[in-house]
Amino acid sequence: MTSYQLLILIAMKLNNTTPVPNIFFDSLMADLSSSSIRVYLKIIRNTLGWRDENGYPKKRDWISHSQFSKVGLSNRSVTNALDELIEKKLIFLTDFSGNLLSTAKQRKQAQRIFYSITNNFENNALTNAKTDKTKAQNLRPTKEISIPKYNANERMPDQIRMRQIIQEESQKQARRDNWS
Numbered sequence: 414m415t416s417y418q419l420l421i422l423i424a425m426k427l428n429n430t431t432p433v434p435n436i437f438f439d440s441l442m443a444d445l446s447s448s449s450i451r452v453y454l455k456i457i458r459n460t461l462g463w464r465d466e467n468g469y470p471k472k473r474d475w476i477s478h479s480q481f482s483k484v485g486l487s488n489r490s491v492t493n494a495l496d497e498l499i500e501k502k503l504i505f506l507t508d509f510s511g512n513l514l515s516t517a518k519q520r521k522q523a524q525r526i527f528y529s530i531t532n533n534f535e536n537n538a539l540t541n542a543k544t545d546k547t548k549a550q551n552l553r554p555t556k557e558i559s560i561p562k563y564n565a566n567e568r569m570p571d572q573i574r575m576r577q578i579i580q581e582e583s584q585k586q587a588r589r590d591n592w593s
Contacts, residue, residue: 431462
């Protein structure tokens, strides 16, 4: 194994990090208030930042209103930020049974509120970016490579993993070559 291959292997496993969708930084963040950004990142941390025993991120998480105080916002600021994020369709809130909680009144009546990020915001951002050439350039679609799943107690053979890494890197380079 070359040092380059080892470096790639180390970079692929980023511990103690939370993945934030690139489109948030490339397109959406500029249109949000600072309170909304803080609340959105807290929701990302509590959902995508946590993995189950199979390595999958949470789809939704119960977050008490007081937990948002950790991001330095008042209750009113949190409520306004939630309204903004819901309006822009970046998040959705549900009760325990999965019923949507779109308004502040519905949220106030719910015992527990579960927060989720939407999966369709990439399409909305791509549509909005068609008129803006700089945003459209940054929003190139990417395709995830399907990798066979291994159980926690199974070890993926080194040859298979190295082949996957080399294939992924060549696909990334091909995409980069097509950007210009």
